[in-house]
Amino acid sequence: MQSRPSLELGQHQQLALTPQLQQAIRLLNCSSQELEQELAQALEDNPMLERVEAADEAAAQAEQLDRWWSQPASQSGSDDIPESGRGQNLEEFLLQQLHATRATARDRDLVFALIAALDRHGYLDGTLDELAGALPEEWAVDPDELATALRLLQSFDPPGVGARGLAECLALQIGRLADGAEDPAILACARRLTGHLDLLAAGKFSRLCDELACGREQLDRAHALILRLEPRPGRAWDAADIHYVVPDVLLHRVRGRWQASINPALAPRLRVNQTYVDCLAQAAEADALHEQVRQARTLIRSLGQRQQTILRVAQAIAERQHAFLEDGPRALRPLVLRDIAHELDLHESTISRATRQKYAQTPWGIYEMKRFFGTAVQTRDGADTSAMAVQDLIKDILADEPAGRPLSDSRIAELLAERGVPIARRTVAKYREAMGVPTAGLRKARAASL
Template sequence: MKLGVSLRTSQNLALTPQLQQSIRLLQLSTLEMQQEVEQMLDENPFLEVQEEGAEAEEFGVERADTPISTGDRVLERDEQSRVGEESADNPAAETAEFESGPTDWDGDGTSDLSPNDGEWGGDAPGRGSGQADDDVDAADINSAHISLTDFLHTQAGEFFLSAVERSALDFLIESLNEDGYLEDALEDLALPLARNMDEVDELLHHFQMALNLLHTMEPAGVGARHLAECLQLQLRALQRSEEYDGDMALLDLATQVCAQPLELIARRDIKQLCMATQASADQMREVLLLIARLEPKPGRRFADVDRNIIVPDVIVRPAKRTTGNREFLVRLNPDVMPRLRVHDVYANAMRKSHGGPELQQRLQEARWFIKNIQQRFDTILRVSEAIVERQKDFFIRGEMAMRPLVLREIADELGLHESTISRVTTAKYMDTPHGTFELKYFFGSGLETDSGTSTSSTAVRALIKQLIAAESPQKPLSDSKISDLLKDQGIECARRTVAKYREAMRIAPANLRKSL
């Protein structure tokens, strides 16, 4: 074996903690970013929320490391002496914020304040509203969300049950999914709770009694194991209801239909259903209309709709028309921009006492976090402005005027990597005159036309939706017919492509759209 020394050159990319944080913040959604800000505020004593409506300083990312001016230093010394007088009676209050341990943050070691330390996101409201906890509006309490489990537990309290029976009922209520279905079999629920087979049989008995009771509770259909049982429970509730003034024989027939394979109901196969139930075609049409009015998800109305509210990151509105061309203003949503700043008191105290490297890392971490937050929103704004410029026809005439657009076009225009554009457009939303859309919505492939140009797949989807909305309910358009109509308008779109777009828009096929 021969030993030797050789010299080799190579290139590699090292991601610093600052760059890693910048990439991570860029791909976070608005809710995830707010959670990240909350966590950083709890962990870093140098970071605070600017509560007052002070006017924000004018600065950019490129000035993040600019030293403060002499005038600002004089103001800082005055502020330091004032705070020192106020905290003279309680010197431990100021030092308590420094008890959190340092993180492994490779900063540059500097502790000078920069314009970024003062404030960022000045147009956005602070995290706290200044309202005391006991000053809660009564209307807010009355309109508080009630979950399905809370609603069922309230009903369970009205029954005269033993402790064991109440425990079994509560256990089943907590085992329901958000749609109100009991997905687990009673045996699967009883086995982990029992120590022997005798206890399993006893638990199964209590669970079955509790399930029978659960099936009588509101909303009708709750506790069903599958869709057919859910529909049958709702039909039984109608039979018991004093408010129902319809034909009871029709309810009995509907119960028989729900006992048949659900594929027949989904396909509206009247012939097969009539053969199975010995009913007439007219009766079967009335039964299918009745079943269509039932609720397949009993827990739907208890869903927390506030969780599904989309808060846009960018707002686009028409500008005042000074010329014949339509222009649009693109701005960030101030409600999602956190107002962050470095805590002046702690930063000044550390500068005066020449704090150790651990505190300097904490300060540098706060400064880099503010800078990365600003850079995140700056990038979102730049990408949004480029999208609006490329898709101006959409903002004027709607989705029918959408143009083909790919990520690479925006990346080349802004000098960014395609992966960066992908991160920016994921889980970020834009509020437009035509509704709120994810930024990815404005990107789509193109389909060839007879004129040699291409049209966006989004525009083709909108055209398909328009054709289906205008079809005859008695004779809906098939996918092949829609493909032919698109060809008549100069758009080459195969039948399978039409079916794919239709399914993506959650539109039923022609046989299910046909009116009874």
């Protein structure tokens, strides 16, 4: 059969996203920090765009609101940083100690290379052989020479820095306690215990007593000593461990009704530079600059659409979750993206982007807006409750459990059923893990070591 060329007419539909729509979608998906980076880059690239400077009084008010609404999302803070290390990062703190030693120039170069290989937790990133291979060939580094430099680094503060793993980190810190008031037998037991951290985490104390040839009392004291050590020596210098959450939306009651508003501290205000626009009107050829003006106006419109969408979604959530705003997390009702999307005549993906990494200030604290969504859990009386409300019940049950007799997942399921929320044991385990609560065995082991 011989093929012949032919012409055919056909119709098909295709959805094409314009650059303006792509920009609006990207901005809606941004968190407040990501949005600030986007705007900073836009202000740098486009001279036609400028930020509206607020009046001094308004700026002071926004700063005050920012301080009041800001909430740390981690318990670690700068108060743990040693006085000599304030204002420094970990590398600078270690280099300061290196310059105070009497090491030779070559040893200093090797220690400097090791410091550069530390991760943000203070651990050595890689083996000595890998580090030696990464150094210049003309250095002709001997493995024993690099090991000596590592021992010098590990003698610095904070204790445990330069370790190649958790076990070595804890052992280094225990070695610093040898000259203190600790019982030498307990120190020796704790040092051996660092080689069996897997058994310790599993709470297998009987097997540990056999492995270490020690009594239970001695093991418990060694365990308590390890719990006082710092598993991440660089924690105090790690700015990444400190997270501050500033709410994008404020939920407040107005005349008996809950209203949503955009946090003025996070509301970016941009405008087109009118001076440049006036100059363009007199210019004969300025196509490129006219394009930048158009881009600036498009960005300003996209920002307005972003705030309007977030505000509409937040208001709809406030109306659906007014019981939560009145009575707390236990009153949170089941809600899915489809409910809000149908109410606002938007796509579910738009609701997802509008709630991603967006936070709301409520009477019960700052919550990510996605937490207001959750599947339904049916109670015994036929009503629906949310997974977050069930987690709050589990939290109350665990708060009342005996210290030496932690409740199993099965027992927690029974207590929930008595409160009218019958769920399976595996569901309890899923919620417990989501809450960051260890198993009953580990909770019992921790209680026994205190």
